[in-house]
Amino acid sequence: MRYFISIFAAVVIFVITYFNKAELPPVLFSGFGSETVRAEVTQILDEGEIKLGEHVQPYQILEVKALEGDYAGVPMQVDFGKRQVRSDDYALALGDKIIITISKTPDNVVNAYFVDYVRVNPILWLTALFAISILWISGWKGLRALLSMAFSLYMIIGYIIPHILAGEDPLRVSIIGSAILLGITLYLTYGWTLKTHAAVLSMILVLLLTGALSYFFVILTRLNGLGDENTMFLIQMLDTPINLRGLLLGGMIIGALGVLDDLVTTQASAVFELHHANPTLGFGRLYSSAMRIGQDHVAATVNTLVLAYAGAALPMLLMFSLGRGNYGYLINFSVVAEEVVRTLVGSLGLIAAVPLTTVIAIWFVQSADSLGWLRQFLGPEGSGEGHIH
Numbered sequence: 001m002r003y004f005i006s007i008f009a010a011v012v013i014f015v016i017t018y019f020n021k022a023e024l025p026p027v028l029f030s031g032f033g034s035e036t037v038r039a040e041v042t043q044i045l046d047e048g049e050i051k052l053g054e055h056v057q058p059y060q061i062l063e064v065k066a067l068e069g070d071y072a073g074v075p076m077q078v079d080f081g082k083r084q085v086r087s088d089d090y091a092l093a094l095g096d097k098i099i100i101t102i103s104k105t106p107d108n109v110v111n112a113y114f115v116d117y118v119r120v121n122p123i124l125w126l127t128a129l130f131a132i133s134i135l136w137i138s139g140w141k142g143l144r145a146l147l148s149m150a151f152s153l154y155m156i157i158g159y160i161i162p163h164i165l166a167g168e169d170p171l172r173v174s175i176i177g178s179a180i181l182l183g184i185t186l187y188l189t190y191g192w193t194l195k196t197h198a199a200v201l202s203m204i205l206v207l208l209l210t211g212a213l214s215y216f217f218v219i220l221t222r223l224n225g226l227g228d229e230n231t232m233f234l235i236q237m238l239d240t241p242i243n244l245r246g247l248l249l250g251g252m253i254i255g256a257l258g259v260l261d262d263l264v265t266t267q268a269s270a271v272f273e274l275h276h277a278n279p280t281l282g283f284g285r286l287y288s289s290a291m292r293i294g295q296d297h298v299a300a301t302v303n304t305l306v307l308a309y310a311g312a313a314l315p316m317l318l319m320f321s322l323g324r325g326n327y328g329y330l331i332n333f334s335v336v337a338e339e340v341v342r343t344l345v346g347s348l349g350l351i352a353a354v355p356l357t358t359v360i361a362i363w364f365v366q367s368a369d370s371l372g373w374l375r376q377f378l379g380p381e382g383s384g385e386g387h388i389h
Contacts, residue, residue, distance in 0.1 A: 036099050036100065036101050036115050037066050037067065037068045037069040037071075037072075037099070037100060037101075037102065038066075038067045038068055038097055038098075038099060038100075038118055039064040039065060039066045039067055039076075039078075039097070039098055039099070039100045039112070040064060040065050040067055040095065040096070040097055040098075041062050041063075041064055041092050041093065041094055041095060041096045041097075041098065042063050042064060042065050042075065042094065043062070043063035043094070044060060044061075044062060044063075044092075044093075044094065045061040045062065045063055045077065046059075046060070046061040047059065047060040047061070047091075050081070050082055052083075052084075052085050053085075055085055057081055057085065057086050057089065058081060058086075058089055058091065059079075059080060059081035059082040059086075060080040060081060060082075060091065060092055061077065061078075061079060061080070061082065062077070062078045062080055062092060062114075063075055063076070063077055063078075064076055064077075064078050064098065064100060064112065066100070066102065066112075067097075069102070071102055071110065074110075076100070076102070076110065076111075076112040077112070078098075078100060078112050078113065078114050079113075079114070080092065080114050090117070096117075096118075097117075097118035098114060098115075098116070098117055098118060099114075099115040099116045099117070099118060100112045100113060100114060100115055101113050101115050131146055134146065141189065144188050144189045145189050147188055148184075148185035148186075148188045148189050149185075151181070151184055151185055151188065152181050152185055155177050155180060155181040156177070156181070156254070159173075159177050159180075160173055160174060160177040160178075160250070160254070163177075164242070164247065164250065165242070167241070167242065169243060169246050170242075170243055170246035170247040170249065170250035171211060171214075171215065171246045171249040171250050171253070172246075173250065174211075174249070174250030174251075174253040174254055175207055175208065175211050175250075175253055178207055178253055178254060178257055179203070179204050179207055181257070182200070182203050182207075182257060182260070182261055183200045183203070183204070185261070186199055186200050186203070186261065186265065187200070190265065192378075193378075193380050193381060194272075194364045194365065194368060194378055194380070194381045195268045195269060195272050195361070195364075195381060196265075196268075197364060197378060198268045198271075198357065198360045198361040198363075198364045198365075199264045199265045199267075199268040199357065199361075201360055202264045202267075202268070202353060202356050202357035202360050202361070203260060203261070203264045203353075205356060205360075206260060206264070206349050206350075206352060206353045206356060206357075207253060207260075207349075209349060209352055210252070210253060210256060210345065210346065210348070210349030210352075211249065211253055213345050213348055213349065214249045214252045214253065214341075214345045215249055217341050217344075217345055218245060218248060218249060218341060221337055221341055223245070223248060223334060223337060223338055223341065224244060224245055224248075224334070225244030225245045225246075225247050225248035225338075226244060226334060231244060231247070248338060251342070252341075252342045252345055252346060255342060255346060256305075256346040256349055256350065259301055259304065259305055259346075259350060260349070260350060260353060262301070263297065263298065263301055263350055263353050263354070263357075264353055264357045266297055267290065267293070267294050267297070267353070267354055267357040267358055267361065268357055268360075268361040270290045270293045270294065270358075271286065271290045271357075271358060271361035271362055271365060272361065272365055272381055274286055274289050274290055275362075275365045275366070276381075283362055283366065286362055286366075287358055287359070287362060290358045290361070290362070291354065291355065291358055294354035294355075294357075294358060295354070297354070298350055298351055298353075298354050301350055302347045302350060302351070305343060305346055305347055305350070306343055306347070309339050309342065309343045313336070313339050365381065368381060
């Protein structure tokens with residue numbers, strides 16, 4: 001019964017988004033993955049090593065059979081590393097599944113080219129191992145976490161992405177989608193309690209604050225959303241305009257979601273646990289004690305956020321260092337400036353989340369007995385499953 005409201009809300013949102021799908025715009029040409037099919041290796045025609053320039057690599061000439069599409073069942077020959085430099089040294093065997101792209105020349109000659117490996121099965125095994133591990137460690141709470149994760153993916157793929165592609169403001173769509181996403185997932189994971197109400201309310205306010213900060217500093221630094229090369233492909237593919245600056249802002253909001261989830265929940269848990277340990281603590285002492293916990297957590301969280309973005313940008317940093325570039329100039333390029341602004345704005349939102357969540361959680365825990373008839377509707381104080389870092 002504790003989770004009935006959140007589950008009902010998730011079902012309602014699913015139904016609304018399913019029957020109110022945004023119409024995707026037409027594209028000017030086929031997008032990534034639209035011209036590829038799965039194929040199976042049926043024969044190894046030739047293999048060995050070849051030298052391309054100064055690079056020696058293994059190669060294979062394969063006969064493959066397309067498993068889908070207009071050419072399903074048709075045998076084709078694929079060159080795997082004899083003419084192009086390979087980025088790996090994996091060898092293919094009979095029965096292996098690969099992804100190929102098929103093209104036809106003006107004189108009706110059909111050619112097939114290797115694109116990538118089919119990785120579905122090992123990823124499914126990894127997913128199963130992950131699910132079993134979280135269920136083993138966390139039990140029913142782990143199951144609720146898995147449901148929350150599935151709902152998060154649904155909101156991003158089923159709501160946020162289609163509505164952005166349909167031409168709606170990416171910032172507005174991202175904030176609404178993120179608020180719904182985190183609100184429902186927090187209730188699914190932690191239940192209908194005062195502690196969760198405090199976390200959800202804090203999270204919504206922090207999302208709005210982060211959106212405002214993102215907008216201000218993106219305008220101030222004159223970013224236009226063109227720092228990512230994928231954006232250029234998106235512009236070329238779409239027949240309708242898309243707000244690239246809003247897309248950048250929406251990405252900043254979504255990028256901070258995972259860390260924000262943990263931060264607000266942990267801080268709300270800290271306040272409730274401190275209150276249970278010593279119910280006589282007043283607002284000031286409870287705030288000071290909770291903030292000491294929050295200070296340690298936010299310091300570690302901000303460092304995690306910075307390292308995550310630095311790790312994603314590592315190849316670009318390596319290329320810049322190899323070119324003996326001046327790091328004083330590096331920060332001015334949009335591809336770097338976007339990541340810097342993304343990291344710092346996200347960190348500011350996380351920093352603001354600690355005192356904001358602390359104040360809201362203290363109000364909930366100290367006002368619980370004075371809420372009157374609302375008290376029963378709002379649920380218990382907490383599930384006792386909170387965690388303190």
